[in-house]
Amino acid sequence: MAALASRASERITQCAYVIVVAVFTLLTVRLFQVQVLEHRTFERLARENQFRIKRVVAPRGVIRDRTGKSLVDNVAEYQLFIDATAMHNDSLLARLAHDFGVDTTAAQARWQALRQRRRGHDPVKALGNLSKAQLSQFEENLERYPGAWLDARGRRRYIFGDFATHVLGYVGEVTQEQVDGSEGARAYRLGDVAGKSGVEALSEMELRGFDGRRWVQVNAAGAELFELVDKAEPPIAGHDVFLTIDFDLQHAIETRMWPEGRAGAAVVMDVRTGELLAAVSKPGYDLNRFAIGISSADYEKLRNDPLTPLFNRYSMAAYPPGSTYKVVSSAALLDHRIARVREWKQACPGWYQVGIRTFRCHKEEGHGSLTMLGGFTQSCDVYYYQQARALGVDRLAQTARQLGFGARTGFALPEADGLVPDTRYYNRVLGERGWTWAVAVNCIIGQGEVLVTPLQLARLVCAVANGGALVQPQIVHRVVDARGRVVRAVTPEVERDGIFDDSVLRFLRRAMLNVVVGERGTGHAALPESLIVAGKTGTAETPGKKEDHAWFIFLAPHDKPEIAGAVIVERAGHGGAVAAPIARQIVAEYFGFEDRGVAYWRRLPELQRRRLVRGETS
Amino acid sequence: MSHSAGILGLRRFAEQVDRPALGAILALLLLSLVTLYSVTRTPVLDLGQRGLDVGExxxxxxxxxxxxxxxALYVGFHLPFRLLEATAWLQYAVVLLLLIAVLLVGGSGVERWIRLGPVQFQPSEFAKIAVVFVLARYLARSAGNGNRLRNVILPLCIVLPPVGLILRQPDLGTSLVFFAILGPLLYWRGLKLWHMLLLVSPGISFLLHLYFRTQHATLWPWLVFVVLVFGVTLWRRLYLLENICMLVVNASVHVLEPMLWERLRQYQQQRIVSFFDPSIDPMGQGYHVAQSKIAVGAGGFLGQGFMEGTQKELAFLPARHTDFIFSVVGEEFGFVGAVLVVSLFALLVVRGIGFAARARNGFVRYAAFGITSYVMFQVTQNVGMTVGLLPVTGIPLPLVSYGGSSLLVTLFLMGVLLNLGARWREY
Structure with a gap:
């Protein structure tokens, strides 16, 4: 019985072995069939692999002016891609090079870069911005280009070309560092576009949407056969960015008001909120050239243009402020009780002697004896020279810093610091014994080492206009998502309030009014009809024997200021002659009345001029 | 037990463990890590976002x-098998309670996990352990003819409660594993293969009925099959009662099959239908198998090379770190690598059967064979699925697929298997 049982169990064991061996043999045979016998078939299937997950790049948000007018939007652009598996196909590359002028060595280099980053299976961009002829050439001869396909992407369109160049900024292909530095759901990939400068760069994260995905079946030639619609994830468009810029105003400044062939800048701000209504930097350049992809030759040409169109002048350029700085000097003199408003000073003979050096007033025959109001209104340099020693460079610098110079304004786009020299500065640059108090003579009239940006000056005028609040300049008004909901709205920021004593403020307002409407004012050209403007001219000497920079700073209307600004035209002559008329046109444009030319003040009868000086509106 | 147990039984382990089997286990674990490294280190083509990457x-x-x-393997090796035998019913009861708890906790929807503090585990995995030991204990102690229907019904009754509970989760694949343990154990007790065929005839009958009803709208082949089964029962001279039972069960498929079919979840229906005819659902389950076959086939004889596989990057390979990991092995290491994996499992299974065959204690014989069958079934099912021989059931490849509960249970069972192999002399 035991023997019988053991024989039976032996049979069971052997049978089990047989089954196990049979099953594993079956699996092995099947593996042999799939992996060895049918290898070629499956290899081909893998190569052609039917389904591709295609990224749908989200449309970039539109940039608009404060009223909603589109300034930058997107247009469809066709790009040519080569599948990674087709990169070995020399005849395809040769055909693409022949038919479309594809730079195959550049494409190979892109592919190698991808491979090094273990993304060797990503499609390789071969050509961007295909023309209509190229499009139809490709689509009519699909079978000629197996492994290459077209992809439509949104290309940035700068609707007004060189409008607000240095506000809008441009986009360009992301750099390797940007790709490596980004991760997660919104990681960049080579070939993606990102903001490089201006608001495009500033609001990159808001302008950029969330990419979507499509599952499509493609044939070996890369043509889409069908899409799995239920798997599709549509992209989410980027937010629209509304600028504080007023298109009509900025466009008028850039085109109508600006003297032909001159470089310079103009800033117009809302005096309460700090919103930039216009931020002009001339000359500009056509941003579309960057969106399409500028050639290196063209880029070199832009870079070497003597008027430096690539340079953002309204916030990055630091200029000597010239007589516009007398706003600061006067505030310093009053603050430190060096001079009083009604105090008559020594007569101006037209020059001022410090040791062996003679400083000249801009009026050779001299202004005679003046009060501070006269010194400011007539822009008498000698009036200020005489008090430079008593004030000293450090006290002047202290007030200048208090008024927001020598440091950034908190503007969101790149800006320069400017320069407010003081004892420490001169000791560092000229050595402790290398300078005398005479430097203050230069500084007090905004020459010498003093440097300011148009933005800083405009902000200062805002403070004069709004009662002494140093506001932060704003460029983005609001951000609105694709459904029209406001995602972010600007909030006015005051950096410092009460920067002027009341008496100083009263003086400055009166003095600036006098500059425009006073009998001996230098800024008559800034007075439009129907509205009273206050301002200050400046004529800044520049190094070398070139023409002076023409400055004008202004606020309007005088009695209840809404806007303030600064205009500079480089190497154009007198501020009163060149910059003041631009300010007048800006005011006319903003408040919506017709500008009738320079001569308005001169046409006014004496009586009316006096009433104007008293601050009465006719 | 031994006078030279050494530190924590290390010496006994070193002396008594079956080296080839242990070697195969360790080799498979190493292969798992190599493959997972490749899967996690390669970003998905053109996606790179939104969670299709398998994280590092x-x-x-x-x-x-x-x-x-x-x-766990080490613990399993040192556990006295008599303790496992003695506590078998207790384990069984605990597991049943856990399975019920899962259903209660989970409420509606798919719920297979229980959380205990930071750990979450699948009770259905642990159910396999308990069922193996309970069946081994029961079969070792039951006398009588293994070919009689009533001696088959009783073990079936042990398996059905956990199967029922797991089906409610619902997890079709895992519930199949229990039959894959039960069947071989019945065979090991002496159930003749003919009778085995008769036993599974309701299943075959079910599939035939389903296939021809849904695909061809005819039932003739099914009818022929039932008649054949009846013929076999007559030829094998079963008892009358058994004869009638077989006939009734097979015939009742005609009513039960449509009923059950309606009760299946849609995705389960889809899996079955698309296995019958993959072309009807290119993106469905058939699609997964097709993609898996492309990956394996593209591997060729020597494979694409470590980390060089392209199909896994396309993210078309579904669950490429869990259920379809064998496809990645096949693609990257080719026929050579795939056969190596299959051979390692074959070695493990052959050793397992060896342990079961030479053991003197009944419990050891059945437990060792049960564990071996469990491995055998999972490997066959998983590999068969990836090469398109068997339908998709969501069963992982033991020791290789990613997954904590499954790995823990499998390694523990491997420890017990090595343990049983080392103690074959004990009565």
Whole structure:
């Protein structure tokens, strides 16, 4: 019985072995069939692999002016891609090079870069911005280009070309560092576009949407056969960015008001909120050239243009402020009780002697004896020279810093610091014994080492206009998502309030009014009809024997200021002659009345001029 | 037990463990890590976002699970098998309670996990352990003719409660494993293969009925099959009662099959239908198999090379770190690598049967064979699925697929198997 049982169990064991061996043999045979016998078939299937997950790049948000007018939007652009598996196909590359002028060595280099980053299976961009002829050439001869396909992407369109160049900024292909530095759901990939400068760069994260995905079946030639619609994830468009810029105003400044062939800048701000209504930097350049992809030759040409169109002048350029700085000097003199408003000073003979050096007033025959109001209104340099020693460079610098110079304004786009020299500065640059108090003579009239940006000056005028609040300049008004909901709205920021004593403020307002409407004012050209403007001219000497920079700073209307600004035209002559008329046109444009030319003040009868000086509106 | 147990039984382990079997286990674990490294290190083509990448964490977690699992293997090796036998019913009861708890906790929807503090585990995995031991204990102690229907029904009754509970989760694949343990154990007791065929005839009958009803709208082949089964029962001279039972069960399929079919979840229906005819659903389950076959086939004889596989990058390979990991092995290491994996499992299974055959204690014989069958079934099912021989059931490849509970349970069972292999002399 035991023997019988053991024989039976032996049979069971052997049978089990047989089954196990049979099953594993079956699996092995099947593996042999799939992996060895049918290898070629499956290899081909893998190569052609039917389904591709295609990224749908989200449309970039539109940039608009404060009223909603589109300034930058997107247009469809066709790009040519080569599948990674087709990169070995020399005849395809040769055909693409022949038919479309594809730079195959550049494409190979892109592919190698991808491979090094273990993304060797990503499609390789071969050509961007295909023309209509190229499009139809490709689509009519699909079978000629197996492994290459077209992809439509949104290309940035700068609707007004060189409008607000240095506000809008441009986009360009992301750099390797940007790709490596980004991760997660919104990681960049080579070939993606990102903001490089201006608001495009500033609001990159808001302008950029969330990419979507499509599952499509493609044939070996890369043509889409069908899409799995239920798997599709549509992209989410980027937010629209509304600028504080007023298109009509900025466009008028850039085109109508600006003297032909001159470089310079103009800033117009809302005096309460700090919103930039216009931020002009001339000359500009056509941003579309960057969106399409500028050639290196063209880029070199832009870079070497003597008027430096690539340079953002309204916030990055630091200029000597010239007589516009007398706003600061006067505030310093009053603050430190060096001079009083009604105090008559020594007569101006037209020059001022410090040791062996003679400083000249801009009026050779001299202004005679003046009060501070006269010194400011007539822009008498000698009036200020005489008090430079008593004030000293450090006290002047202290007030200048208090008024927001020598440091950034908190503007969101790149800006320069400017320069407010003081004892420490001169000791560092000229050595402790290398300078005398005479430097203050230069500084007090905004020459010498003093440097300011148009933005800083405009902000200062805002403070004069709004009662002494140093506001932060704003460029983005609001951000609105694709459904029209406001995602972010600007909030006015005051950096410092009460920067002027009341008496100083009263003086400055009166003095600036006098500059425009006073009998001996230098800024008559800034007075439009129907509205009273206050301002200050400046004529800044520049190094070398070139023409002076023409400055004008202004606020309007005088009695209840809404806007303030600064205009500079480089190497154009007198501020009163060149910059003041631009300010007048800006005011006319903003408040919506017709500008009738320079001569308005001169046409006014004496009586009316006096009433104007008293601050009465006719 | 031994006078030279050494530190924590290390010496006994070193002396008595079956080296080839242990070697095969360790080799498979190593292969798992290599493959997971490749899967997690290659970003998905043109996606790179929104969660289709398999995170690197998978690789590191697998290392942790392997370390814990090797601890479980070691424990399994040293547990006295008499303790396992004595507590078999207790384990069974605990597991049933856990399975019920899962259903209660989970409420509606798919719920297979229980959380205990930071750990979450699948009770259905642990149910396999308990069922193996309970069946081994029961079969070792029951006398009588293994070919009689009533001696088959009773073990079936042990398996059905956990199967029923797991089907409610619902997890079709895992519930099949229990039959894959029960069947071979019945065979091991002496159930003749003919009778085995008769036993599974209701299943075949079910599939035939389903296939011809849904695909061809005819029932003739099914009818022929039922008649054939009846013929076999007459030829094998079964008792009258058994004869009638077989006939009734097979015939009742005609009513039960449509009823059950309606009760299946849609995705389960889809899996079955698309296995019958993959072309009807290119993106469905058939699509997964097709993609898996492309990956394996593209591997060729020597494979694309470590980390060089392209199909896994396309993210078309579904669950490429869990159920379809064998496809990645096939693609990257080719026929050579795939056969190596299959051979390692074959070695393990052959050793397992060897342990069961030479053992003197009944419980050891059945437990060793049960564990071996469990491995055998999972390997066959998983590999068969990836090469398109068997339908998709969601059964992982033991020791290789990523997954904590499964790995822990498998390694523990491997420890017990090595344990049983080392103690074959004991009565």
């Amino acid at each position: 964490g998978v690789f590191w977690r697998q290392i942790v699970w392997i370390v814990i699992g090797l601890g």
